[in-house]
Amino acid sequence: MENIAELNFDEAGYSITTSDILEYLFCPRFIYFQNYLAISQHEEKRFKVQTGRTVHEDKARLNPNYLRKKLGVVERKKSVYLSSTRGMRGIVDEILFLQDGSAAPLDYKYAEYKERTFKNHRFQLTFYGLLIRDNYSVPVNKGYIVYTRSRNKLIEVGITESMYNELQDIIAVLTSIVVQGKYPPPTKAKARCLDCCYRNICEKVI
Template sequence: MFSITPSHIIEYLYCARYTFFEYVLAVPQNEDKYYKVQRGRTLHDEKLERNKGYLRKRIGAVEKWEDQYLTNATMRGRIDEVLKLEDGSFAPLDYKFAEYKDKLYDTYKQQLFCYAVLIEDNWGAKVNRGFIVYIRSKNKLLEVEIKQSDKELIRESISGFLEIVEKNHFPKATKYKRRCVNCTYRNICTK
């Protein structure tokens, strides 16, 4: 069985054809070659080692687990921090090497939703919120509500992803045509 990551789900939700081109036809995106991605990963890892205590205190965390690699039957992911909060619920915390520009991107939320599913499946604890820290904006902290419907979206997306990969199903293109403009696969996609 295919082991799905939050990145797979984010791409699937952006346009399901990413899944088809990359994992059925094996046409790579080659995004990892970009300098900003590599530099961001390096700084992200360095940031994990500094200035965490005050953020956890602001959030109301009573316990923490750093750099957690979690799996369930279909998905896997590495979570920067899993927090147990004062009310007994759990929450993922993710550091982003990014500036906050008054907009919380869907991709960041979707990643937290994936982490919520993994935390619930592994700890059996309720997850109803997550946190994002924007490193390049002086560690700006955002709280994100995570509803049951958000976790169901992730589970449905896993099923859709697996249908494409396991059955070689060619999905419909995204209904948001602006996404096609800068798409890696725009030259081979039949829209």
């Protein structure tokens, strides 16, 4: 692989966001079309996207006493903007600082809990966890998701070192796509292509 780890984020004028991670996990070519070729998704017209964004405007907050007793929270920061020299940036819904000296990101999802957490949700928490580690120099071994359409059900998600390593590999590939214009392979889940806004141009790019 061509010196991807040595790419200079400052010179490139680009940093990775959680949206980039989610879109890459859906299909790597999203990043190529949207961030390298600057072809808009026109996502403002998509109901699901709009609805997902409004959850951050009117979501119900968990009771602080509940968090303190159940999770051992000693401090709680809300809507925290963080950036990192790794070329990452994002706003964490909440950062929970715990009694054992560790911290955990908490993210609200306008979704129902389906008895499992999806990969994109797990890696979004991992992304926030890495930002927290870089900024606060504390261990982050888990995160939490609140599923607002399941009566604010709170789910704990473990964050392992292998997940951090995989995330950093994803960030390296993302950066090579955006900075160097490398055309990535498509998603292996072909059903995702049916409703893709880039489907008409995807296979025409050489």
